[in-house]
Structure formats: structure tokens, C-alpha cells
Amino acid sequence: MRRWLSRGPLVGVVIPAYGVERWLDECLGSLVAQTHRRWEAVIVDDGSTDRTGEKADAWAARDHRISVVHQANAGLGAARNTGAAHVRGDYLAFVDSDDLLQPTALRTLVDSLEASGSDFATASALHWLSKDDSDLDGPLTEPRWLRRLHTPPMRSARIEQRPELLGDIFAWNKLFRRSWWDERAMSWPEGVRYEDQPTTTRAFLEGTFDVLGETTYLWRIREGSITQTRATVQDLADRWETKRRSLASVRAHGSVEVEEIFLDRVLAGDLWRYFQLVPGCSTQWWRLLRSGVLELWGQRSLVHSGLLPVHRLAGWLVEQDRRADVVALMEWVATLDGPAPRVQDVATGTWRLSVPHAVLDDTTVDPAALRLRDHEVGS
Template sequence: MEKLISVIVPVYNIEDYLPRCVDSLLAQTYQNLEIILVDDGSVDTSGVICDGYAKKDARIKVVHKKNGGLSDARNAGMDVATGKYIGFVDGDDWIDQDMYRSMYEACEKEQAQIAVCRYKQIRTSSGETFVPEIDASTGNSVLLSKTRALEAYLCEDEQYVIYNSVWSKLFLAEMVKDMRFPVGKNSEDIMFTTKAFCKMERLAYLNAPYYNYVLDREGSIMNEKVGQRRLRDEIPFWQEQISHLAKEGMTELSDKAAYRFYRRLLFYYIDFMENKDTRGFAGEIIKELKKEKENIVRIYKKDYVATGDKVRMKLVLAFPFAYYCAVKGYDKYVIPLRAKA
């Protein structure tokens, strides 16, 4: 008998997007679903839309609550979920009709505690759909061990592309039932995914983009105050990830996660320097790098650290603005020359 999947959908002021999302869930070829719509204090007609769907289909449950943010809404959904598996869909996105059947069957076939799929990026401003290149040679699903899956996730593997997002995954409920998202924070998926991966034994990887992610919806959390979000939420979560892996006894993976974190800080620095309104944040990134200098020196002696990364890190630690100028010069002169060659 097919097991129940609880799908948690946070809803906040998305009346123009919500019907498309819910309709995509009702159209799933896997029908044994518990669809939990969490109205997070919406002030538009989103709550009414939720109630209307609940009257039409008994699989839909609606939770109305005061506004507490995305994490709080997901937690409220987890509190009432009864499924054997738990999935998440953001209310302004939608999914392909075979998503949950494919992920469920992969978990059951591989005896995996988590299934992961890829996604399509939808740009609402232009109507453009960006579909990542998919290599279908891996077949329907591939079984990855805990260590291999963590390696792919932390090191941004090109063969097995695994994102932080919980909406690209299906979780065995008993494994995550005691976990909750940190309320009042953005980028909350980083630690939920990391902790879940540390608990699992096996992961089923599906090399197919079943999820449709709306990239630039006006009013979306991801579009708000990127500088503050990176400093207040993302950086502390990346640091917590590194610490958590070390506490779990995964020293090498912790160091590799730190390496990726330091590379990410270099990207943040250049990104902030590009705009005069965010250059103050660039200074904060340099402070963070210098604070981590001792650990950076240790990790950058590892064999897996690219030579170019070693050079870039030495330059930015000694002369941050010179590093910025070097990057801009490379982009302006070297890349066009290589394109012509």
C-alpha cells in the first residue's frame, strides 16, 4: 500500500500564485497526499482560497495562524503532519505532476531516507524559464551513501547537484519529526538540510527538474535586503554548518565546507563592492575573513584547494581593494580575449 506523504505549503499574501501551486499538488499522479496549507496571517484573499480548496478536496488541511514568517509556518505544518514522508512546496511555486510519485518510488526502491530532485527557475519579470542542463544518463534514480551525498552537497558536485532548499527534497518523517526551522531567520534551509543529511543513511538522487521555482517574485523574501540577509542569516548558518559537521565527527567534510564558505565570502565581497549602496557590507566581509585567517591558512594547505584560490585568498587578505581591481580587470580584459581566441 502506498504510504501517506504530507506536503507542507506556507502561504502568505500570494493570492495570484496560490491556485497554480495547489492545483499542481492536486494533479499529482501520486494521490495519497496530505496537503497542509498554512495561512501565515495573510491579509489578502489567500486564506479564503485555502478554505475553498479544503471544501473541494478532503486531502487538504488548512492551518490559520498569526504571521510568523516562513520558518514558523513550516513548523506549524510539521506539528500537524501525519505522513510517512514529508515534503515542502512554497506557495508561489508549483511542481510537475510526477514529482512525488518519482521521489516516493525512489525512496522505497533504494530504502533511502531522503530523495532529492532538481528544479527549473522561473523568471516572472520576463516570463522566461531557465532549465538547468540535465544529464539523463544517470537514469531514474541513483543511490548515494550518506558520505557521498554530503560530499556532493557541500562541495557543489557537478554530477549530483544538491541544493540547500527543502522543497527539492522528500524526507522520511520519523527522521526529521523532532527538527524545526529557526524562526525569524532567512536561509533557514541550510541547517535543516545539513542536519537531515547527517541523520540519514542513504539518499536517492533524481536527475530531473520536477520543481518550478519562481525566482524573482515581487515581495519575495529572497529579494529583500540581500546585504543584511547574507550577514545576519547566511554567514552564521554556514558557520553553524561547519561546526555541526565537526561535532558529528566529520572533520574532513567540515574543512571542505569551510573551504566553500571562504570561497563564498570572496564572491560576497566582489558582489557588495559592485554597488555603492552595499560597499559597507564589503568591509564586513573582509573583517570576517581576517577573523578566520588562522583557519583559512590551515585549510588552504589541503590538496583539494585550487592554486588559484590560494592566490586569491592571499591577495584579498593583504590588499582587499587590489583584489577587487584585479577581478574587475580580469573580467574586462582577459575574459573577452579568451572569448575571441
């Protein structure tokens, strides 16, 4: 028994891989360098057409802790599920094959769960923008919103204590207790993009969790390819589907407060990226954007959301089917060097956005869509 304890828990690591011959060595090198040595990894070669599978096999030949599953291309969710079915362990981790782990990542997460007994742990991450698919050359930064979610640290928490954590949607910054994962029949959605959110939402709603302030993960953002994909109808349809599934889980959970925070601060959080794409979008894409906004926020309106003021205004305009006004607003916002100008109403003392009349006739806008909140005045 003492000998087993000295070896520590076994961590099963799932690494889905598709077309990553350029980055796989870096990823696996960061795994081999872990200070927690007791792990086993399954690389799922998801029908790669480059040398990804060959490189994975070479790593497996060098390190007995690594194995490879080759399968026909089925997408990220399916590859993760395949990996989870093949890997052993007391704990379960998912690592994207173009990212890296900090050297103490597994040790930090394992130690927290061993001490708390929680169902899973989540840590913060550093990211860098890889505009030309270059190797890791920085600068590495911790997203402010991710730092905010992980401050202060907590042990054995429930979602009612910090509902905003539903915005921590990533698979890769977490470590799950394998027995809990299996008992809950957890899995990743297949055949749809943005597959992280429905599963991590379920995890936060159903489990106890540790919130760690440490950064354990290095996240590569290949922004060009993401932006191109986001402008497609299929991408937007997938986004609405995963938001729809996540909201259904939150509503089934039954907490009015959690649902309100989820709708306003989490589910709406990335809409600004889509509003930016309205100039130049197709009619089909616009209709899909508006239908999703009305489906998810039609009873509440995005004017109540945690979006920045100009994006709350854009959301209201989307709700009203005012496409030309959204185009004009987003094109104007793109010319600004800082926050949009604001003005104070002399009679009431309230502050609101000040949009040039040539851009938008604000007399045709609900004052609630222009109003600033107290913390936004002067920011």
C-alpha cells in the same frame, strides 16, 4: 492489508505561504495534479496581508486533502515547523508557495524511498528567472551545478560517498521519511533567513539518502527582490549565521575530508554574489562581510576554494581588508564578456590571472591568489 498497499503511502505536504496570492493557485494546481494521489497538505498562511489566506481557504473548501493554518507572521522557518506539526503522513515534503511540482514528483520520490528504505530522497529541479513576477513562461533550465550534484544517481548513500551534496541545500526538492524526521527532532531555524541550509546539512550528515537524476520541481527565482535583500546588513548577518550553524554541524560530524570539501566547495559557493555588491556597499556591510570571511576561512583562505579565479582573488583581497581593490576588480569584471584574461609565466610555465595594472597592482598580491588551476587554463 492488500487494500492499504494498493493505496500507497501517505505524503504530508507543508506549504508555507506569505503574500503569494498571485502564484498560490498555480502551486496548488500542480499538487492536485500529482500522479501520486495519496497526500494531505497543510497551507500555513503566515500572516499574509493580501488574499493569500482567502485563496488557501477556498482550496481547502474544494479539496478535503487540503487544510489551512492561519498564524501571525513568524517567517519561513516557523511556518514550515507549524505545518510539520499539523500534517500527517508516512513521508514529509516542503513546497514553496510560488513554485510548482512536476506531475510525477511525489510518485518518483516515494517510489525511490519505498525501494531503498533510505531516510530521505533528493531530486534535481528546473528553474526560471521571473524578472517581473510573471507567470510560468520559461525558459526552464536545469542549473548545471545541480545536475552535477545529482549525477550519477545513488541509493542509500552516506555523505562520505559524495560530500559535495551538502551544496544541495534546498528544502523543496526532497522527501523525508516522517519517522526519521521525528526521531532526529528535525526542524527549521526560526527568526533567520537562509533557513534551508542548517537543516539540510544535518539531514545529509545524519541520514541515508537517495540521489535522483530526475527533475521533480519547478523553481521560480525572483531575482530583483533577492538582489535588493542581499545588499542589506541584516541579510548578510543571517547568511553568516546559517553558514556558521552548518559548519558547526559538519565539524561535529568529525570527517576531515567532508569538512574540507564543505568549506571549499559548498560554504564558499555563493560568496561571489556578495563580492559583486562591494561597489556601493556601506562601511558597516563591508566590515560584516570581512569579519565573516575571516571567521570562516581565516585559517584556510579563500584562495583554496572552488570559486572562479577572479572571485578567489576578490576573497583574498577581502581577507586583506583591501576594499578599494575589490571595488576596482568587481567593476572591471562587470565589463568583461567572458572569463578574465590570463597569462603564462615563461619561467615556471604556470598560468595566472592577468589583471590590468590600472585595476590592481598584482605585485602586491599573493601569487596563490592569482594562480589558475590546470582545469581553468583555456576555459
